Amino acid sequence: EVELLESGGRSVQPGGFLRLSCVGSGFTFRTSAMTWVRQAPGKGLEWVSGIIGSGSSKYYADSVKGRFTISRDNSNNTLYLEMNNLQVADTAVYFCAKGRTVAGNWGQGTLVTVSS
Amino acid sequence: SYVVTQSPSLSVAPGQTARITCGGDNIGGKSVNWHQQKPGQAPLLVVYEDYERPSGIPERFSGTNSGNTATLVISRVEAGDEAAYYCQVWDSPTDHMIFGGGTKLTVL
Numbered sequence: 001e002v003e004l005l006e007s008g009g010r011s012v013q014p015g016g017f018l019r020l021s022c023v024g025s026g027f028t029f030r031t032s033a034m035t036w037v038r039q040a041p042g043k044g045l046e047w048v049s050g051i052i053g054s055g056s057s058k059y060y061a062d063s064v065k066g067r068f069t070i071s072r073d074n075s076n077n078t079l080y081l082e083m084n085n086l087q088v089a090d091t092a093v094y095f096c097a098k099g100r101t102v103a104g105n106w107g108q109g110t111l112v113t114v115s116s
Numbered sequence: 117s118y119v120v121t122q123s124p125s126l127s128v129a130p131g132q133t134a135r136i137t138c139g140g141d142n143i144g145g146k147s148v149n150w151h152q153q154k155p156g157q158a159p160l161l162v163v164y165e166d167y168e169r170p171s172g173i174p175e176r177f178s179g180t181n182s183g184n185t186a187t188l189v190i191s192r193v194e195a196g197d198e199a200a201y202y203c204q205v206w207d208s209p210t211d212h213m214i215f216g217g218g219t220k221l222t223v224l
Contacts (some may be wrong), residue, residue: 035213037159045151045159045202047213059211062117095158101206101213102149104170106158 002026004096009110014087016114021097022079022107024076030074033100036081038092039109046092049050049081050100061098063089086114118207122216134190134217138203143183146177146205148186150179153218154199162201163188190221198223 028109036048049070050059069082091114097103120140128134151159166181176191203216
């Protein structure tokens with residue numbers, strides 16, 4: 001059974017930095033593309049970033065490009081999202097999901113709150 | 117960038133058929149996926165590649181995609197189907213994953 005477990009979300013001030021993690025199990029992590037999707041309070045789903053299995057290709061939404069960096073550690077089955085210069089508009093639950101063109105399995109999410 | 121549009125809400129009586137639509141320019145040329153999200157829960161993929169069902173998803177869930185409209189069809193609607201439903205595509209020209217705004221399905 002595919003399992004995804006996110007962590008690292010917390011409250012941070014505007015301009016701050018956070019690194020989110022997502023540990024995958026129950027599937028071959030190193031060959032699986034992965035995705036980050038976020039959901040602001042009371043709002044819909046917004047794609048953030050994606051990465052292929054090898055890590056050699058990465059994709060970003062325009063709203064985060066230049067501020068967020070996606071990466072992965074295939075030896076530890078872990079996906080990361082480094083978030084710099086966080087803004088109030090980045091406040092959301094961040095989900096990791098398996099897949100690149102389709103989000104096939106989802107984690108439970110981790111809450112990031114950006115507030116002064 | 118590519119845009120997909122969903123109606124915000126839909127109400128259906130139990131036992132009836134719900135049709136949730138997702139509009140986009142020649143969306144029939146793309147592969148459409150549908151995600152169900154119940155309050156306080158993570159999304160769940162219910163239909164992928166227009167009409168395929170992941171393991172464990174009831175046959176009551178099906179999909180179509182043609183022209184400018186993709187449709188998620190839920191037959192014999194049950195109270196447990198009450199949720200937000202999001203369509204999702206991959207836009208190859210921009211390498212972006214695109215979500216619709218979501219449709220809140222209410223079971224009367």
